[in-house]
Amino acid sequence: MASLSSLCSSSPSLKPKPAASLPKTVLNPPFPGKPTSLSFPIRSSKPLDVAAHSVAREIAADSSKSGGNSVPGKPKKGLEKDPQALWRRYVDWLYQHKDLGLYLDVSRIGFTDEFFREMEPRFQQSFDAMEGLEKGAIANPDEGRMVGHYWLRNSELTPTPFLKTQIESTLDCICTFADEIVSGKIKPPASEAGRFTQIMAVGIGGSALGPQFVAEALAPDNPPLKIRFIDNTDPAGIDHQVAQLGSELASTLVIVTSKSGGTPETRNGLLEVQKAFREAGLDFAKQGVAITQENSLLDNTARIEGWLARFPMFDWVGGRTSVMSAVGLLPAALQGIDIREMLTGAALMDEATRSRDLRNNPAALLALCWYWASDGVGSKDMVVLPYKDSLLLFSRYLQQLVMESIGKEFDLDGNRVNQGLTVYGNKGSTDQHAYIQQLREGVHNFFVTFIEVLRDRPPGHDWELEPGVTCGDYLFGMLQGTRSALYANDRESVSVTVQEVTPRSVGALIALYERAVGLYASLVNINAYHQPGVEAGKKAAGEVLALQKRVLAVLNEASCKDPVEPLTLEEVADHCHAPEDIEMIYKIIAHMAANDRALIADGHCGSPRSIKVYLGECNVDALY
Numbered sequence: 001m002a003s004l005s006s007l008c009s010s011s012p013s014l015k016p017k018p019a020a021s022l023p024k025t026v027l028n029p030p031f032p033g034k035p036t037s038l039s040f041p042i043r044s045s046k047p048l049d050v051a052a053h054s055v056a057r058e059i060a061a062d063s064s065k066s067g068g069n070s071v072p073g074k075p076k077k078g079l080e081k082d083p084q085a086l087w088r089r090y091v092d093w094l095y096q097h098k099d100l101g102l103y104l105d106v107s108r109i110g111f112t113d114e115f116f117r118e119m120e121p122r123f124q125q126s127f128d129a130m131e132g133l134e135k136g137a138i139a140n141p142d143e144g145r146m147v148g149h150y151w152l153r154n155s156e157l158t159p160t161p162f163l164k165t166q167i168e169s170t171l172d173c174i175c176t177f178a179d180e181i182v183s184g185k186i187k188p189p190a191s192e193a194g195r196f197t198q199i200m201a202v203g204i205g206g207s208a209l210g211p212q213f214v215a216e217a218l219a220p221d222n223p224p225l226k227i228r229f230i231d232n233t234d235p236a237g238i239d240h241q242v243a244q245l246g247s248e249l250a251s252t253l254v255i256v257t258s259k260s261g262g263t264p265e266t267r268n269g270l271l272e273v274q275k276a277f278r279e280a281g282l283d284f285a286k287q288g289v290a291i292t293q294e295n296s297l298l299d300n301t302a303r304i305e306g307w308l309a310r311f312p313m314f315d316w317v318g319g320r321t322s323v324m325s326a327v328g329l330l331p332a333a334l335q336g337i338d339i340r341e342m343l344t345g346a347a348l349m350d351e352a353t354r355s356r357d358l359r360n361n362p363a364a365l366l367a368l369c370w371y372w373a374s375d376g377v378g379s380k381d382m383v384v385l386p387y388k389d390s391l392l393l394f395s396r397y398l399q400q401l402v403m404e405s406i407g408k409e410f411d412l413d414g415n416r417v418n419q420g421l422t423v424y425g426n427k428g429s430t431d432q433h434a435y436i437q438q439l440r441e442g443v444h445n446f447f448v449t450f451i452e453v454l455r456d457r458p459p460g461h462d463w464e465l466e467p468g469v470t471c472g473d474y475l476f477g478m479l480q481g482t483r484s485a486l487y488a489n490d491r492e493s494v495s496v497t498v499q500e501v502t503p504r505s506v507g508a509l510i511a512l513y514e515r516a517v518g519l520y521a522s523l524v525n526i527n528a529y530h531q532p533g534v535e536a537g538k539k540a541a542g543e544v545l546a547l548q549k550r551v552l553a554v555l556n557e558a559s560c561k562d563p564v565e566p567l568t569l570e571e572v573a574d575h576c577h578a579p580e581d582i583e584m585i586y587k588i589i590a591h592m593a594a595n596d597r598a599l600i601a602d603g604h605c606g607s608p609r610s611i612k613v614y615l616g617e618c619n620v621d622a623l624y
């Protein structure tokens with residue numbers, strides 16, 4: 001594999017680089033006695049949206065004072081109910097992409113002509129910003145980065161020939177490597193199978209969600225390599241994945257994906273898998289593949305240990321938009337998914353969503369609907385309901401794409417805006433028997449995105465389970481029925497329709513939402529391409545682990561005394577010089593005690609003051 005390594009990892013074109021709160025629920029009454037700055041009716045009778053909209057307008061107006069957004073022309077009336085007027089609205093606004101066979105119906109979002117007119121010039125500014133981004137502007141100013149995921153599916157658009165070569169050579173490497181693995185030309189060294197049969201993908205966030213979604217949506221019933229994921233630092237979860245591989249560990253290709261190359265969960269997953277390889281007497285390096293930025297910790301580890309292959313992640317591709325880089329393409333190709341078709345679908349959608357004609361730009365129409373429905377401040381959640389099992393993970397994928405991009409404390413001018421757009425959902429009609437009851441009748445804090453797939457089954461497989469009706473007809477009926485029932489109760493929805501779930505349509509869906517997020521972010525004036533909030537949690541987690549080490553040192557010292565000196569929590573905290581962290585110290589001790597960590601806690605966990613702790617053994621070496 002030396003040739004692949006040199007092509008993909010040591011290419012001269014690969015330059016090392018330097019290194020929300022939940023939205024307001026507008027109809028919820030405040031808790032009794034809880035102070036609130038919002039003055040709105042505690043609970044209104046019908047029509048519900050009148051109250052919701054008037055409150056939302058207050059929120060929007062409020063936020064515009066602090067540099068936020070306003071919702072022009074939002075009416076204080078219910079949604080259009082006249083069937084003829086609604087049909088006209090449907091036909092007038094229906095977007096169709098002929099080549100992709102994709103439709104977007106925004107007729108069940110109640111935006112007005114006035115709103116559309118007033119938003120139009122603002123969209124022109126967003127189109128300008130998007131054009132700049134695609135030409136290589138530093139669209140992620142905080143991190144000083146270009147944002148280039150659109151180039152991945154049309155390398156002609158890259159601002160330099162250098163980047164074009166990077167993209168194309170990586171794609172060639174992916175295809176060649178996948179072919180050689182699938183055909184058995186590259187073999188696992190110690191497997192009787194004679195070829196790789198499984199993929200263990202280790203990664204988290206954008207380094208897992210895209211590949212997971214694509215696998216669920218597109219992998220054939222019997223893929224050349226089956227995929228499973230380790231996307232957490234949950235030891236039991238990791239054990240479960242490894243145990244399920246059993247003896248097939250010997251024919252497992254382990255793909256470790258991390259843009260930064262230093263994400264702790266991913267590192268832990270790698271270390272756990274490497275341990276499993278050691279215990280099975282297998283040479284991990286011969287089966288390991290890294291996808292990461294050049295010269296990251298992961299890259300250096302893979303290079304030094306001589307892993308089977310390394311593929312680059314680019315500085316200018318963010319984790320949550322990396323599914324069309326090696327991150328998503330390599331696992332997809334290994335599962336026999338046509339990755340060039342995925343790229344084509346995305347490229348076609350990119351082209352369509354560059355249109356400056358708002359009515360004919362599906363991503364802009366989506367952003368318009370989001371703005372209208374959530375008042376440009378995330379006042380309503382987006383419930384994503386694909387009526388197709390294979391699209392189950394789309395909502396999870398979109399959750400990161402939308403929420404990590406839009407959920408920001410500050411706007412680009414430094415105003416505190418606490419922006420966001422909450423996304424959740426699973427699939428229809430399954431969810432109809434779970435939470436759709438609340439959507440229809442309960443708190444009105446959402447709008448729905450239906451994803452409809454016209455083709456029920458591959459041709460030739462359908463049958464009528466009752467006269468004139470197939471199983472798929474039921475699914476169709478459930479979707480349409482739910483859409484109508486929700487609308488009848490003033491619940492707005494968008495519907496996206498594709499003909500089939502194919503690599504092309506999945507590529508198009510991903511590209512559609514990527515662009516919608518970019519345009520929406522620009523409308524609400526936030527940086528969609530950084531995630532400063534995540535860093536705070538990561539830093540705090542590091543501090544907890546550092547405190548745990550201090551706690552252990554203090555306990556070790558006390559446990560090495562003769563006689564052993566059990567300590568109360570207050571004493572541990574004092575000895576750690578961290579009296580303010582006593583609650584965290586209690587949690588650390590409770591966690592260690594539950595995990596057989598040679599720690600003896602006398603007393604009862606339910607009454608922390610009674611606890612006295614010491615270690616079961618003294619580590620003399622650690623004293624010095």
Ligand SMILES: O=P(O)(O)OC[C@H]1O[C@](O)(CO)[C@@H](O)[C@@H]1O
Nearest residue numbers: 205206207258259260263319534
């Ligand atoms: O690919 P990496 O660097 O391991 O990061 C994983 C994920 O962590 C984040 O940086 C923060 O959660 C995501 O944006 C990213 O997708």
